[in-house]
Amino acid sequence: MNIGKIETTEHAALTSRLGREHVADIVEFLNGKTAQEATEIVAHMPLQWSVEVLDQPHFRDACEVIEALPQDKAVALLEGMSADRASDVLRWIDAPARGHLRDALNADTRTAIDHLLTYPEGTAGALMTTEFVSVPANWTVKQTLDHIREVEHSRETVYAIFVLDPTTKRLVNTVSLRRLISGVPDAPILSVAHAYAPISVPATMPQEEVARAISKYDFLAVPVVDSTGHMLGIVTVDDVIDAMIEEQTEDVQRMGGMEAIDEPYLAIPFAEMIKKRAGWLCILFVSEMFTASAMQFFSDELEKAIVLALFIPLVMSSGGNSGSQATSLIIRALALQQVRLRDWWRVALRELPTGIVLGGILGIIGVIRITVWQQAGFFDYGDYWKLLAVTIGASLIGIVTFGSLAGSLLPFLLKRLGFDPATASAPFIATLVDVTGIVIYFSVAWLFLHGTIL
């Protein structure tokens, strides 16, 4: 690849412009370019800037740039980047190239990255960085401040300082920089430490729980420890925000009944788009085939009272809608830990009356609709239209109640089975309610219309 294609003067202009902008804006500018153009521009930047650009998780072509650059430059960038970001980039580079790059790194960076790469994606271990400030508990305030001034440029954050036991190296306490700078220089570091016991997370904790901990305690960084209480790294608040946004996208997509996609919509290859959507669509289609089976079962009734068919979509969809309301309420309540698994019966006891009232409201509207259409002569529902109206009203109460109950309990079931409650909950509940809805509808119809049109 010819990285000299853009003229030197152009580069000087670009460079001076970029120098006045925040690195996040530079990344936005680069993301608007092709991978090749981005590589050229990054290759011509001063090293410090290109490190900053590559350190941004939002920079789309990080892997392509690292792969396209000459190895010595790529290695210098990886060594300059934060360890968590460098390991993320290496994670996505294919095997032979990754091995060559890794071998060329200096020993410190290689060890740090190798270590981070052992944690599975989506855990505190994979999210954390090893570039934090720690000091032994027998240091003074002044010693700590001097140390921070020295290492500041190579640390992801210096606002949280981690105090370790001088002999065991276990995490003893945390100090915030704001308290530290107000401390008496000769006082021991622990004199400005927090009063509460240090709060840490294990390396295996899923990233959503890490996000919850950071948000609960308003931390700028949370320490990650191993099973013996030794510090492995820190997860910072900006990483958590990125993880939260990613999580939110996955939740919305799963609720929409598809596999999660982490690429931007317009960048997803066509085949992948089909793959991610077809799977769930087929599962739901095959489940929904039971509606055809249920209707075949009631085909005699249907033949006798074709008028019943007219209201099937209306009655069924109401069950689906009430179910998806209940499901989305409980998905969030579970995610925010407002309800726990053991609360399922409390939820059921709330949804039962809620479903009856909501179904009753819809039932009344339905009865009014049929009465008005019949009386105004818009459509003739036959001699027994009053019984038909009662059938629709009563079915709606039954179906909406079933929808609310099933919709609220499905997330508990999914969570109990170890799945994410958001997984295809809404469309899955619609399908379940559709099939049950047909059975309820025809049973209620048989009850009210038996001996007349049935």
Next chain:
Amino acid sequence: MNIGKIETTEHAALTSRLGREHVADIVEFLNGKTAQEATEIVAHMPLQWSVEVLDQPHFRDACEVIEALPQDKAVALLEGMSADRASDVLRWIDAPARGHLRDALNADTRTAIDHLLTYPEGTAGALMTTEFVSVPANWTVKQTLDHIREVEHSRETVYAIFVLDPTTKRLVNTVSLRRLISGVPDAPILSVAHAYAPISVPATMPQEEVARAISKYDFLAVPVVDSTGHMLGIVTVDDVIDAMIEEQTEDVQRMGGMEAIDEPYLAIPFAEMIKKRAGWLCILFVSEMFTASAMQFFSDELEKAIVLALFIPLVMSSGGNSGSQATSLIIRALALQQVRLRDWWRVALRELPTGIVLGGILGIIGVIRITVWQQAGFFDYGDYWKLLAVTIGASLIGIVTFGSLAGSLLPFLLKRLGFDPATASAPFIATLVDVTGIVIYFSVAWLFLHGTIL
């Protein structure tokens, strides 16, 4: 209210226990108590701790505690709390009590709170706090550090320092504390300032956009300015995380087809639960009535070919499912600004072939289903079962394509009209696709079955 009900010794025990825990854990403990118990405990805490407790946005009974306490204690608490939190609490206290409390506050606090209360909820102005560190641009590094040490305890964050023009008082630049402590004491403060122009947000900016800015620039705090460039306050990263979680809950609930509820599920009063859910449910029910109208229109065809009714739920729900996939994809893509309003035609051009392929896959499964049931003798679809199978297959292609297209374009339409794209998108699209699906289905049936069973 008798706040002496818990014995003094018990309080001493509680107090010592609370003293060793993080304030967020104390709040969690208090949230498990009744409002009255929580008030008693808070009333017996040392003032500094009760201020910390009330400063936590997750503390549920803040308004109740402030209202129940004697006025002098309540005023001391409000004055000690951060201004943004105090104004949030006052916002929710009813008129006469709020006025009395406000009048009893000292002038500084009252001015700050009055100012914050002028901004509508959900904007940068309502989210910001006025307790930030600002220094004139002609100060030195040492002057700034000394100032920070002095005011540290009364500021929400001291990690971002805002440099103002000494005469115009406009925001000139920002300095991070980590750079400040490494600076030469006698050097001017601007020598350690960031190279890029200061990034700020207007007070009227919606909180989602503030969250996006903080997440994009990895800020710990973003300055809020008025139209003349004067600083009004800062929004900190922890406020943004809380706002993001709230936003996420609202999105999930709106996608589930209901009004957003910000209370915990089990704490929502029954009447409110019905109110929040019945509205959209009724709107969707009335819209879905068009399915009955559409089927009435085709009732002659239905009477001739009752077998067509069997597949209505199956065919309709597939359209709804593909629509909700497309909708959820585009809702997120719009929220993350991966696609913009003007990209609607790009999205349409992607969804058209996607819908055709997905519909084709379902169509093939549908044809196989009918063939197997017919050949195996599970059900007799009549002499023209082959034409029926073709009808189902072709309808599925049409309906899934329509669902994908409509589902992907609805969020654009909602956004263009000024609504949140998440608003009831998924159930609304299902309703739209249901009605259209019936028309497509019977039209395709007429095309293939006309002259045979129709």
